[in-house]
Amino acid sequence: MTDTIRPEDMPEVIIEKLNDRKFGEIRELFMSMEPADIALLLEEVERSRIPILFRILPKELAAETFVEMDSDEQELLINAFNEHELKEVVDELFVDDAVDLIEEMPANVVKRILRHTDRETRNTINEILRYPKDSAGSIMTTEYVSLRPDMTVSDAFERIRRTGVDKETIYTCYVIEDNRKLLGLVSVRELLLSPYNTPVSSIMETNIISVETTEDREDVANKFDKYDFISLPVVDKENRLVGIVTFDDAIDVIREEHSEDIQKMSAVSPSDENYFKIPVWKHAKNRIVWLLLLMLSATVTGTIINNYEAAFTAVPILVGFIPMLMGTGGNCGSQSSTMIIRGLALGEIRARDIGRILFTELRVALISGVTLALVNSARIYIMYRGDNPLFLSITTGLSLIGIVALAQCLGALLPVLAKLLGLDPALMAQPLITTIMDAFSCFIFFNIALLIMSIGL
């Protein structure tokens, strides 16, 4: 019974059966598993065993599993395949999966793959490859069910039965004219709930939400989120249907963009790969450029501090407040920038809202700044009773209010600015804001300190 094997024991069980040459039993086990799980399992066994295990899979399951594997293992398999095996897998791929594969493989492997696709598929693949990275065109597939407006419901079912097996989804069918202009769409649900002799044109939805080939894939994913569609039609500038994007691709995009965002927001060059699969030197490379940049930018803060040497050697206790002030500036800046980055990504905030945003942030800053200043003042009166607490409270309190206000405005402004410049707002997150605010925080603090000193408090 397969139920009795725990998933974590599966690789061991499979290898044992392989050593005993019990191929039939392995096949049975595989057939009770989802392709994504088989792919995970194959990644856990010794690399030299992967091809033999893969060959045990039934043809269709083999292709489905292949799609779910990491590019490393895909390359390994392709190199192990003979021409016949390669053709079998390539034949079963959907066009969008074939495109993904070709984008990941080295040139010589791509050549071998393309040799096994028919001319029409090859042309389609080449066309999709020409769309810009991250565009709707680059993630679409061309395997959809198309209907003609004069078909009846029963014609439609006939067509679905005949061609549906090779389509990525059959649940939304697209009604097109001879020139491929998109007229409408009809769901299988609608077809199932209508009498057989109803003309498709009378039940099709003609208010169509579609995307253009060049539209950003993140905007495409947002449309899935908003409208809950199973698939979205991709059209060219003349409203001719060229492909569809399905909800599972949208989920992948949302995941990838999320992963990219949080990496960018922490100053890591984004990578889609599994943490453990990234070599150490590449981990370092993904992080070091930003670290260097931020480290060198911190020189500015150092120079500012050195310029006020006279102030802090006169009142050395001031130095102890620097981390608290810099930290608060960085935290406020990153809070605001995160709220704005999130709002921009969700489409809640547009660049032209900048005035409203600044007004909001300034009011929030006033509340936060005054609260922090009061709590800080209480702390000073408890901890530094002998060190002129009035001077310290006023200096650090005013600094806090100024720093919070500036940090929140900058935190709100920079992502919007990035958006306007066509950059990713996520780049304007914590690390950059923190580094900028470090310099401003010291500058504000020492100037306020000198001012209060000159008043003679």
Added chain:
Amino acid sequence: MTDTIRPEDMPEVIIEKLNDRKFGEIRELFMSMEPADIALLLEEVERSRIPILFRILPKELAAETFVEMDSDEQELLINAFNEHELKEVVDELFVDDAVDLIEEMPANVVKRILRHTDRETRNTINEILRYPKDSAGSIMTTEYVSLRPDMTVSDAFERIRRTGVDKETIYTCYVIEDNRKLLGLVSVRELLLSPYNTPVSSIMETNIISVETTEDREDVANKFDKYDFISLPVVDKENRLVGIVTFDDAIDVIREEHSEDIQKMSAVSPSDENYFKIPVWKHAKNRIVWLLLLMLSATVTGTIINNYEAAFTAVPILVGFIPMLMGTGGNCGSQSSTMIIRGLALGEIRARDIGRILFTELRVALISGVTLALVNSARIYIMYRGDNPLFLSITTGLSLIGIVALAQCLGALLPVLAKLLGLDPALMAQPLITTIMDAFSCFIFFNIALLIMSIGL
């Protein structure tokens, strides 16, 4: 023609037509729009106009639009509805949408809503409300198509045609026994591609991926990501089918968790609301607790610095290096913690991998630390030629290497620790790491400085 109105002009056009009492034309316009877009539009008009515009919508579209609206506007509408109107909307809601609504509304509104649901629906709603927040049970719906194993394909279609109109999805049908035990599932695609007299039991998929009612909704969403299903069955401990989760709910969960994560990672208490809908005092409240906590924690760093007053008044130039060292510590820590938080969320990393993670991070830290130390040294020889650059280089270089190593280990360790303690790893991101590393960075720096001074470099 609706095509000639730009979406951003829509609210104005609608209000104009409303002033001219052209209700028919408004209705036409609405019928060419998606419910999500009508909901957005209603949010942009004056609040007092919302009920009258909503009443223009045809019944079914009205209910679909209602579901897409924010809870503020939903409450406004319910308060404006008479009993008959309320019943019409409530009747059209899917159970999961009704549950969402009830969770958001104040008690008196909930009472009115429940008065208009039949006893069976009320029981279902109450049951779903009993599942823990963020569980599979809390996001499921009970409106699915169930089949019996002895049905034929044509019986199945008959049943779909009869009951499908009220189901959230018809594309995956669930085959159950009399006691509701889940036997298998069959897709409409499979049904369409099979002869009419085939028994359902012979084509159903019996290797079922299902989730339990208490499973975390994030894990449920991960299953959608992994397997690309349209819907997933939710079963109780006895494998009885109690509901389904559909892909659009999974997309919502992924979005919400993403939004929650990046807010937590920037020390903002997560909120799902639109940036502009959150009142200023609430914006401040969402941020201020963390700010206070982090500000007070920074006191530790301040105290450490004050303890080394002798060192930095003797060599005041040292103070200028504090921001660079603290910044680098914070940045490295947050880079590592982000990579680990991401890996944990994607299921790539498990808590028991902690040894492997630390080994990886330490090697990355060695590469990064040495590189930063070298670049920093070059900078010192350029900028501080007259200030004992050898002493400064060695002190800050060794500090950098130590700080980077500690930061990366802590950054990797804390999210795993949070996971083990049942906390959200996202809490262990930049703000916390930065604050902790500030203290350690100063401590490491001054001790190395004193050590090198004592050697007499």
